[in-house]
Amino acid sequence: MLSRSLLWVSQKPRVQELVTETPLTRRVVDRFVAGDKLEDAIAAIKDLNSKGIGGILDFLGEGVADAEGASAAAADYLSAIRRIDETKVDTTVSIKLTQLGLAFDKGSCIDHLRVLTAEAQAIGAVVEIDMEQSDYVSDTLDVYRVLHADFPELRLAMQAYLRRTPVDLQMMAAMRPKVRLVKGAYAEPEAVAFQKGVEIDAQYIWLTDWLFQQGRDPALATHDFKLIQHAKSAAAHAGLAKNSYEIQMLFGIRREMQEKLAAGGHRVRTYVPYGSAWYPYLMRRLAERPANLGFFLRAIVRD
Numbered sequence: 001m002l003s004r005s006l007l008w009v010s011q012k013p014r015v016q017e018l019v020t021e022t023p024l025t026r027r028v029v030d031r032f033v034a035g036d037k038l039e040d041a042i043a044a045i046k047d048l049n050s051k052g053i054g055g056i057l058d059f060l061g062e063g064v065a066d067a068e069g070a071s072a073a074a075a076d077y078l079s080a081i082r083r084i085d086e087t088k089v090d091t092t093v094s095i096k097l098t099q100l101g102l103a104f105d106k107g108s109c110i111d112h113l114r115v116l117t118a119e120a121q122a123i124g125a126v127v128e129i130d131m132e133q134s135d136y137v138s139d140t141l142d143v144y145r146v147l148h149a150d151f152p153e154l155r156l157a158m159q160a161y162l163r164r165t166p167v168d169l170q171m172m173a174a175m176r177p178k179v180r181l182v183k184g185a186y187a188e189p190e191a192v193a194f195q196k197g198v199e200i201d202a203q204y205i206w207l208t209d210w211l212f213q214q215g216r217d218p219a220l221a222t223h224d225f226k227l228i229q230h231a232k233s234a235a236a237h238a239g240l241a242k243n244s245y246e247i248q249m250l251f252g253i254r255r256e257m258q259e260k261l262a263a264g265g266h267r268v269r270t271y272v273p274y275g276s277a278w279y280p281y282l283m284r285r286l287a288e289r290p291a292n293l294g295f296f297l298r299a300i301v302r303d
Ligand SMILES: Cc1cc2nc3c(=O)[nH]c(=O)nc-3n(C[C@H](O)[C@H](O)[C@H](O)COP(=O)(O)OP(=O)(O)OC[C@H]3O[C@@H](n4cnc5c(N)ncnc54)[C@H](O)[C@@H]3O)c2cc1C
Pocket: 056, 129, 130, 131, 132, 157, 159, 182, 183, 184, 185, 186, 221, 222, 223, 224, 225, 248, 249, 250, 253, 254, 270, 271, 284, 285, 286, 288, 289, 292
């Protein structure tokens, strides 16, 4: 409930102004975001790689409102892919489709994503599609289905809190989709999404089992220990090796667990966001954990 209220309040322009204009917010941003520049993210990924952890590079930005903005975001992603090739870091590339214009021109969003996925494929990198607010889910699935024919390695994020997700997955069963399973990070109404942690966890477990049976190379993106334990035992039960699935976490959250899992032979990837459009990303991270609000407030009143 607190989370939903915080996400709702964070959309008010006055609140955004207050948070972004306070220089002290930077400390909190630095915990969750690698930096403003691509090179900051590359450095963070190199550091992760040295610990046996892969990266998931994310250029922050969403809800782009015009064709120029979408083209600019696509150009930034293209530079990022070229830099991955030059530096040879081990990372995937994660993209929000509203950054490529999904909200106003699905056709050109598909065109942009096709170019980026082909470039990434040419250097041996995989593209991952983030899942955004429920209003965009159907269009995101359409884009994924169109591109899957040519790029079956594309990974798609699916949200366990959405009531519709089991049906969406079932409809894609024949494609054996490569999914990143997340709980879901947006404020959604009860008619669309489960609100209670126990219900979301139950659906996450059901979907994990589905992905091990009918998906391909599942990625379990969670910091929730019991859900990671469930994935481990589901894999063992299916006779699958530790490297037949991936565990994904976010930059700045549960670093020790990430390193421990990697040291124990698990495939781990960390989502590394960079860029100056960090506001909505930061608000989702604060909303996920009420204790973060205290951390935020302490950081801005310290000094
Ligand atoms: C790699 C990755 C990609 C993601 N992609 C998407 C996406 O495309 N679409 C989408 O809707 N959501 C995405 N998410 C976010 C996801 O939906 C959840 O909001 C987020 O992961 C928190 O849920 P949890 O599974 O970690 O469980 P929780 O129950 O929220 O957290 C479990 C424990 O992890 C720690 N923790 C979790 N979050 C935080 C935090 N913000 N700060 C500090 N500690 C924390 C706490 O110790 C908490 O007790 C992604 C998450 C990951 C890890």
